[in-house]
Amino acid sequence: MRELKITPIRNGTVIDHIGNGLALEVLRIIGVRELDKDSTVSVALHVRSQKLGWKDIVKVENMELSPRKVNAIALIAPTATISIIRDYKVREKRAVDLPDRIVGVLRCPNPNCISNQNEPVESEFEVARRRPVVLRCGYCDRQVDEFLSHLA
Amino acid sequence: MTLKGRDLISIRDLSREEIEEVLRAAKRMIPYAEGRKSSRALEDRLLTLAFFEPSTRTRLSFETAVQRLGGRCVTIADPSASSMRKGESLHDTVRMLSSYGDGIVLRHPNEGAARLAALASDKPVINAGDGAGQHPTQTLLDLATMQEAFGTLSGLKVVFLGDLKFGRTVHSLAHALSMFGAELVLSSPPTLGLPNEVREQLDEAGAKVTEADQVHSAVRDADVLYVTRIQKERFADEAEYAKVAGSYRIDNTILAGAKPRLIVMHPLPRTGEIAPEVDGTSHAAYFRQAFLGVPVRMALLSLILTGRAG
Ligand SMILES: Nc1ncnc2c1ncn2[C@@H]1O[C@H](COP(=O)(O)OP(=O)(O)OP(=O)(O)O)[C@@H](O)[C@H]1O
Ligand SMILES: [Mg+2]
Ligand SMILES: [Zn+2]
Numbered sequence: 001m002r003e004l005k006i007t008p009i010r011n012g013t014v015i016d017h018i019g020n021g022l023a024l025e026v027l028r029i030i031g032v033r034e035l036d037k038d039s040t041v042s043v044a045l046h047v048r049s050q051k052l053g054w055k056d057i058v059k060v061e062n063m064e065l066s067p068r069k070v071n072a073i074a075l076i077a078p079t080a081t082i083s084i085i086r087d088y089k090v091r092e093k094r095a096v097d098l099p100d101r102i103v104g105v106l107r108c109p110n111p112n113c114i115s116n117q118n119e120p121v122e123s124e125f126e127v128a129r130r131r132p133v134v135l136r137c138g139y140c141d142r143q144v145d146e147f148l149s150h151l152a
Numbered sequence: 153m154t155l156k157g158r159d160l161i162s163i164r165d166l167s168r169e170e171i172e173e174v175l176r177a178a179k180r181m182i183p184y185a186e187g188r189k190s191s192r193a194l195e196d197r198l199l200t201l202a203f204f205e206p207s208t209r210t211r212l213s214f215e216t217a218v219q220r221l222g223g224r225c226v227t228i229a230d231p232s233a234s235s236m237r238k239g240e241s242l243h244d245t246v247r248m249l250s251s252y253g254d255g256i257v258l259r260h261p262n263e264g265a266a267r268l269a270a271l272a273s274d275k276p277v278i279n280a281g282d283g284a285g286q287h288p289t290q291t292l293l294d295l296a297t298m299q300e301a302f303g304t305l306s307g308l309k310v311v312f313l314g315d316l317k318f319g320r321t322v323h324s325l326a327h328a329l330s331m332f333g334a335e336l337v338l339s340s341p342p343t344l345g346l347p348n349e350v351r352e353q354l355d356e357a358g359a360k361v362t363e364a365d366q367v368h369s370a371v372r373d374a375d376v377l378y379v380t381r382i383q384k385e386r387f388a389d390e391a392e393y394a395k396v397a398g399s400y401r402i403d404n405t406i407l408a409g410a411k412p413r414l415i416v417m418h419p420l421p422r423t424g425e426i427a428p429e430v431d432g433t434s435h436a437a438y439f440r441q442a443f444l445g446v447p448v449r450m451a452l453l454s455l456i457l458t459g460r461a462g
Contacts (some may be wrong), residue, residue, distance in 0.1 A: 112283050114264040119241045139264025
């Protein structure tokens with residue numbers, strides 16, 4: 001299916017199959033402000049998708065995502081696929097997947113948790129359940145099943 | 153299987169076999185805890201007690217345990233005097249303390265503090281309570297009390313009464329008892345029930361859990377009645393508190409319908425939950441329970457610091 005309504009990019013990353021309406025959150029995770037100022041970021045909202053009905057797509061020039069950002073995307077947009085584009089071609093394509101431990105991506109929702117007290121440590125969560133995803137704080141055991149509002 | 157050098161952060165860190173090992177060792181420690189025999193098992197060991205929150209009871213029982221075994225300890229009992237006040241992180245404080253002594257016992261107001269301390273320390277860390285989180289040595293002494301009274305934990309019918317929502321002792325104890333195949337009965341004011349999360353974990357572990365709304369009927373065929381404090385600050389107004397607290401008060405009238413061997417437990421300090429008239433009955437196990445905190449901690453310290461059970 002030809003769906004490129006946006007100019008192709010030479011090098012960069014395409015995050016496709018983002019659940020409908022979540023592209024702006026994905027942009028927030030990517031941290032658009034940190035990008036090379038000559039890079040183009042294109043966002044397609046509400047695109048027809050065979051698999052999902054509707055989806056969003058984000059394409060970023062000259063950037064590859066850190067594992068940490070991939071984990072954050074996996075949490076809020078678990079259906080996303082990530083394609084690495086080099087010289088206009090898809091070099092690598094994979095579904096986002098969640099490792100068993102997620103470090104530094106979320107803040108623990110328990111305000112009294114030691115990980116929220118200016119200690120020199122990063123937050124750490126274990127996957128307690130996968131479908132739907134439930135995480136458990138590695139410090140205080142608090143469970144989290146809503147991730148958007150807890151992104152670090 | 154050995155506890156030597158291990159951290160004890162949550163009761164979940166111990167397998168059923170390891171819990172049984174601690175309970176066996178604790179039983180052997182009783183004459184030493186009572187001062188009838190003497191031991192030098194911890195003679196060359198130095199323990200650091202870091203109490204960043206007041207807890208006289210737990211702290212004294214650890215100090216007693218160390219000294220009964222001929223060990224020594226240094227204690228931070230007052231957080232305002234410590235470096236924490238100057239803004240030093242718990243991480244750095246623990247890192248430093250771990251280079252001084254052979255192990256750390258930590259009480260701290262933040263949940264997860266003991267987990268963090270264990271990461272920062274290269275010596276064993278024992279959690280003596282982290283905020284509303286875990287307090288595994290309390291669970292072990294609770295188990296020891298039931299084990300001593302009945303010779304077993306499996307098949308016991310244990311009624312939990314009172315605040316099951318915020319009472320951390322209940323959550324850990326319920327988990328541990330479910331490992332031993334005990335039957336759990338929950339009885340609490342409607343707003344202070346066991347959190348869903350805890351209930352789900354118990355169900356997943358295959359625990360036998362039921363609910364009882366009448367204290368009288370729940371007590372009838374129980375082996376253990378575990379009473380917890382109902383805290384005033386959990387209620388919107390004084391009148392509501394008084395009403396609820398009143399309906400969860402255990403006295404000899406309620407116990408008249410119980411099995412003769414029923415034991416009443418309470419993590420202490422009690423406020424009004426158990427009438428003083430119960431103290432003189434054979435049901436009262438709460439002071440024995442408090443005492444057993446000493447041999448249990450002796451056993452644990454000996455296993456963790458020396459690898460030997462006394
Ligand atoms: N040069 C390019 N510039 C921008 N986007 C590209 C480029 N090449 C491919 N893409 C996009 O990258 C994603 C993966 O490309 P691919 O050709 O594998 O898509 P596809 O055939 O639609 O597969 P699927 O939708 O099953 O992942 C798609 O969203 C596609 O639109
Ligand atoms: Mg496609
Ligand atoms: Zn936490």
